[in-house]
Each structure stands twice: as C-alpha cells, then as structure tokens.
Amino acid sequence: MYSSPVYRPPSEARSLIIQITEGCSHNDCTFCGMYKGKQFRIRNDEEVMAHIEYIKRYDPNPRKIFIADGDFLCLATDKILHYLEIVKSNFPNAERISCYSGPKDLLRKTPEDLKIIREAGLAMLYMGVESGNDEILRRIKKGVNGNQMIEAGRKAIDAGFTFSCMIISGIGSNELSKEHALDSARVISAINPNYFALLTLNIDEGTELAADVRSGKFKLMTPDEIMDETYLMLESMDLEDCIFRSNHVSNYVNLSGVLNKDKESMLEDIRNAMKAKNYTPEHFRRL
Numbered sequence: 293m294y295s296s297p298v299y300r301p302p303s304e305a306r307s308l309i310i311q312i313t314e315g316c317s318h319n320d321c322t323f324c325g326m327y328k329g330k331q332f333r334i335r336n337d338e339e340v341m342a343h344i345e346y347i348k349r350y351d352p353n354p355r356k357i358f359i360a361d362g363d364f365l366c367l368a369t370d371k372i373l374h375y376l377e378i379v380k381s382n383f384p385n386a387e388r389i390s391c392y393s394g395p396k397d398l399l400r401k402t403p404e405d406l407k408i409i410r411e412a413g414l415a416m417l418y419m420g421v422e423s424g425n426d427e428i429l430r431r432i433k434k435g436v437n438g439n440q441m442i443e444a445g446r447k448a449i450d451a452g453f454t455f456s457c458m459i460i461s462g463i464g465s466n467e468l469s470k471e472h473a474l475d476s477a478r479v480i481s482a483i484n485p486n487y488f489a490l491l492t493l494n495i496d497e498g499t500e501l502a503a504d505v506r507s508g509k510f511k512l513m514t515p516d517e518i519m520d521e522t523y524l525m526l527e528s529m530d531l532e533d534c535i536f537r538s539n540h541v542s543n544y545v546n547l548s549g550v551l552n553k554d555k556e557s558m559l560e561d562i563r564n565a566m567k568a569k570n571y572t573p574e575h576f577r578r579l
C-alpha cells in the first residue's frame with residue numbers, strides 16, 4: 293500500500309509514514325533521484341483511507357507521523373486541512389505530524405494560511421536548502437535563489453513551525469566551494485532554523501548530475517576539500533540555539549552539537565579529523 297520508493301528524514305526513522313501524495317511536484321533538481329521514477333499525484337480520499345486502514349494494522353498508535361512523499365505542502369490549504377483532519381481522527385494520540393516543504397510551496401502560501409495549517413496540527417517542516425549560493429541554486433535547478441530560501445524559511449518559523457534545514461557539502465564543486473560555504477552560512481544564519489543538517493554530496497545514478505560527473509563537467513571534491521568547505525561554513529555561521537547534525541551516512545566526519553554554543557569544539561573536531569584522515573570510507577557513503 294506504499295508506492296515505492298518511500299523517503300523520510302533520518303530523524304523520522306520511528307515515525308509512521310502516511311503517503312498522501314506520490315512523488316515531488318518540482319522533481320527537477322539535478323542531483324536528486326528520489327522521485328525520478330514517479331509521476332507526481334495526490335491520492336484521493338478513498339486511497340488515503342484504504343492506506344490508513346492498512347498501515348493501522350502495523351502501527352495503530354504512533355507517537356510521530358511523517359506525511360510523504362516529497363511535498364504535501366504544495367496542496368491547496370483546504371486540502372491540507374482536510375487530510376490533516378483525517379490523519380488526526382485516525383491517530384488521535386500522535387504527538388507530532390511533519391512533512392517535507394519545498395521553498396516554492398512556502399512562498400506561495402500566505403502567512404495566514406501557514407498559521408492555520410500549523411494550528412491544524414502540522415508541527416514540523418523539513419526544507420532542503422542545498423546551498424545558499426544563487427549560481428549553485430540555478431545550476432542544480434532548485435527553482436529559487438538564496439534570498440527566497442530565507443523568505444520561505446522565515447515564513448515557516450514565523451507561522452510557528454519547528455523548522456529543519458539541510459545543506460549539501462560539495463554541491464558547488466571546487467569551483468564554487470568558497471561561495472557555497474559563505475552563502476550557505478549567510479542563508480542558514482538568516483533563517484536560524486531549529487535544526488540544521490549538513491549532508492555530503494553522493495552521486496545518485498540516473499540523475500543529470502551523475503551524467504555531468506561522468507562527462508567531466510562536474511568534478512567531485514575530495515574529503516579534505518569537503519572538510520575545508522565545512523570548516524569555513526561552520527566558522528561563518530551565526531546561529532542561536534540551533535541543533536546541528538552532520539552525522540548522516542553521506543558524511544566523511546560525524547559532527548553534532550548546538551550552534552553557536554558548540555562551534556569551537558566542532559571546528560576542533562574537523563581539524564583533528566583532517567590531521568588523522570579518519571574519514572568514512574567511500575563505499576559506506578550514501579545520500
């Protein structure tokens with residue numbers, strides 16, 4: 293009763309996943325192969341009800357719920373409220389409902405609509421910023437620029453959502469590495485999300501970026517170069533009480549802490565890892 297493949301953020305590993313949409317309405321990012329094999333569509337009431345009846349057998353009383361696939365938030369506000377009501381009436385004890393949010397979806401919604409959606413029970417949003425640099429965002433076809441990322445993120449936070457942002461190390465290659473570090477630091481600092489995750493680029497076969505790597509148009513950075521970039525990015529960030537994680541299976545070095553509080557100790561961890569060269573081996577990494 294799931295349309296495969298199904299994705300969720302690492303922190304939703306224990307959540308019940310309810311698939312209300314299939315695929316991603318944007319589906320254009322050059323590095324992303326998550327939903328390339330799926331046509332975006334919204335499940336109708338009958339399908340959603342049958343899906344809920346099915347998954348209820350396995351997890352009738354979840355504490356956390358993640359609504360899949362790629363962007364539930366692209367639905368019209370009344371549809372979102374309708375589906376949230378169905379989810380809540382079937383799982384009244386769930387403490388948190390979350391989903392992915394595309395920056396374009398957040399920009400399209402009015403502040404009032406976002407507040408209504410938040411009050412209706414959607415509590416947490418995850419947004420892939422990928423980079424704060426306009427040229428990189430243009431090249432990877434994200435559909436928005438750095439300032440629009442800030443606007444989208446601030447709208448979510450102002451509406452009361454718990455907000456998580458993600459950046460991809462190495463997405464600008466060596467050519468734009470410094471710009472990626474500094475502009476991403478600027479954008480994430482301006483958003484000041486509750487959570488910030490730093491992943492490392494890992495090539496997804498079948499994507500436009502994979503073809504660029506094969507043709508030599510895009511050069512992958514070495515672990516040392518990635519760590520230099522990470523160092524500059526973290527050093528340049530100014531955040532308040534932001535939970536930072538860079539301990540994903542794609543990362544060469546595991547880092548975690550609260551920014552800015554733990555910035556110095558994490559910079560030291562990077563310096564030590566660069567000296568010891570004890571990076572995650574390439575064959576263990578995935579995006």
Ligand code: SF4
Nearest residue numbers: 316318319320321324
């Ligand atoms: S990165 Fe996100 S917005 Fe871009 S294609 Fe993948 S799921 Fe869609």
